[in-house]
Every structure is written in structure tokens, then in C-alpha cells.
Amino acid sequence: MDENLIIKRLVVGSLSANCYVIGNADTREGMVIDPGGNPEIILEAIADSGFNIQTVVLTHGHSDHIAALFDIQDRTGADVAIHIEDADFLEGRGAYSSMFGISYKTPENPDRLLREGDVIEMGKTRFVVVHTPGHTPGSICLLTDKKVFTGDTLFYRGIGTTLMPGSSRRQLINSIQTRLMVLPDDFRIYPGHGRETTIGNERMNNPYIRNQY
Secondary structure, eight states: TTEEEEEEEEEEETTTEEEEEEEETTTTEEEEEEESSSSHHHHHHHHTOOOEEEEEEEEOOOHHHHHHHHHHHEEEEEEEEEEGGGGGGTTTTTTTTTTOOOOOOOOOOOEEEEEEEEEEEEETTEEEEEOOOOOOOEEEEEEEEEEEEEEEEEEEEOOOOOOOOTTOOOHHHHIIIITTTOTTTOOEEEBBBBOOOHHHHHHHHHHHHHHHH
């Protein structure tokens, strides 16, 4: 277990998305996952943490997860990483990228286009990219040391919506079954909305998963 990993969850934006400010207690290297709104709150959390934010990772391109990206890029100079199949969302070309009525500044082009199996390094901590399409074509989860950041793929007793262009219920369920439910029960889930949970808890109690077995 990486005892030096510090995780700060922030609930931001009009849709109460989870933004995570993550860092290493020793090296102070850090990253941000899904800056979805309220940039002042995120920047304050970064300042309080003392982390040197080197990377911003987007689990997918919907506006409630990227609305503060421009400001975080501008203030930290961090590189931005997103899956190649969701990269168009950053230019507003992705299907329904701003369908929620959330206005935001168009961010700079991403510095890194992610693919399945890529590794994002933050000091000695390695985050493995797991491609989990369904909510969007380029949705990803980030896997590290008995922890998984699931974006809008998997929630506490729920799953991401598949009612938008580019989404697929069949594909999402398949992603969860083949990419997440193969993890041990004690893996802790840090979702894109709502409370933390575990793989074991969702395997037993999530109706969208339980009913598939």
C-alpha cells in the first residue's frame, strides 16, 4: 500500500462532480483528476496541499468534468491527458460536450492522448489507464495500488448514464464486467460522482452489476 499517497476529494460544479487532488507526501509531486468546476476551490486545495501539480487527467470529456480545466492549466502549467477517443470534447466537437448547460473556457489542446495500458507516473506512484468505453467512447479508469478512479463508469450502487450520443449501455456493462469486476473485492473505488465504495460492495449490491450474473 502506498502510504505516502494523499487523496483530497472536492465536490465541484452544478452537477456535483468529484475532482481529486492527489499527491505524494514526501516528494510533493501531484496531479488533478477531473477539474469539473469551481476553479477557485480546486486552486485553493492545491495551494493548501503544497503539491506541485504536474498532470491533469480527465476520465472523460463531458463538461461537468472539464469546466475548470482552462484555469487549472493556466495557473499550474500542468500537462493534460485524456483518452484519444474523447479528445474532441476539449474543442467542443464531442457529442453533447456541453449539453448540461455548463459554460467554460475552451482549454488548450491536450499534451497526451491516452490509450489502454498507458502508465501515468507521479513520482514513485504509477497509474495504469484502463479503457472503459460506454459512458463515452473514451472513458477511462485509473488503477493504482488497490485504488481505482472510475470517473462516470461506476458509482456507489450506480453506473454512468448511457442516454447520450456516443454512449452505449451494452458497452458500459461489458467494460464494468471485464475491466473492473475482475479486480479484488478490497479495491477502493473513487467515482466521478458520489461517495467512495469498493469493488466487493458493488459486486454484491450494485443492481446494474448483480443482475448481470
